[in-house]
Amino acid sequence: MSETYYHNMHKVLQVQHLTEHTFVVQFERKEMPFIPGQHLVVGKKGDKEFRQYSIYSGLNDPHFEILVREVETGLVTPKLKQLKPGDELEINGPMGYFTVSEQRCLNHPIVMIATGTGIAPFNSWVKSFPDMNYKMIHGVRKAEEAYGIDRYKKDRFVLCTSQEKSGNFNGRVTDYLQKAYFPSNTLFYLCGNSEMIFDAMELLKDKGLNTNQMFAEVYF
Incomplete structure (x- = not known):
């Protein structure tokens, strides 16, 4: 399962703001398998900039979540902070070996x-x-x-x-x-x-x- 790599567009379901600069982006999972501890490469649809984010959600969740801290001068996080339900993200992965059985x-x-x-x-x-x-x-x-x-x-x-x-x-x-x-x-x-x-x-x-x-x- 960990060696399977996907490249898909996923619709945003919601953005939950935890603090002024930290938020959780929830988006479609599309039944994508992963191992807890792996990460995804995430970017807004049509953008050229991507960043890696650990998967924040669990194996039994029907959606994906990522935990993001905004870098105000960054090229990606300010755009993720402005996401609305229905917006699309370009997702690559999952990948990584910081996992536990x-x-x-x-x-x-x-x-x-x-x-x-x-x-x-x-x-x-x-x-x-x-x-x-x-x-x-x-x-x-x-x-x-x-x-x-x-x-x-x-x-x-x-x-x-x-x-x-x-x-x-x-x-x-x-x-x-x-x-x-x-x-x-x-x-x-x-x-x-x-x-x-x-x-x-x-x-x-x-x-x-x-x-x-x-x-x-x-x-x-």
């Missing part, structure tokens, strides 16, 4: 670590595999950036806020990791900016965890 979800404790919109692939995992044994650690500046927090079990979600005392932990993700304990058989998946990923992996290694337990995808 249902068997692995059930057989290992999994810690997912993200900053900002890097939470997108993990949202797809949790929606697709509701019985997975996980902890989600999400680093943001303010609590309003806790995208999709209601989709996670409260006792398995740690919100780290760096600019206000409104989450479960006041500070950066790396500050939380320094104080946290993890079983030795835990698998770690990291998605977000490269600085966080590098620092987090170094902290985990200092705790005696092996790099073959760590998997990462950088969001630019």
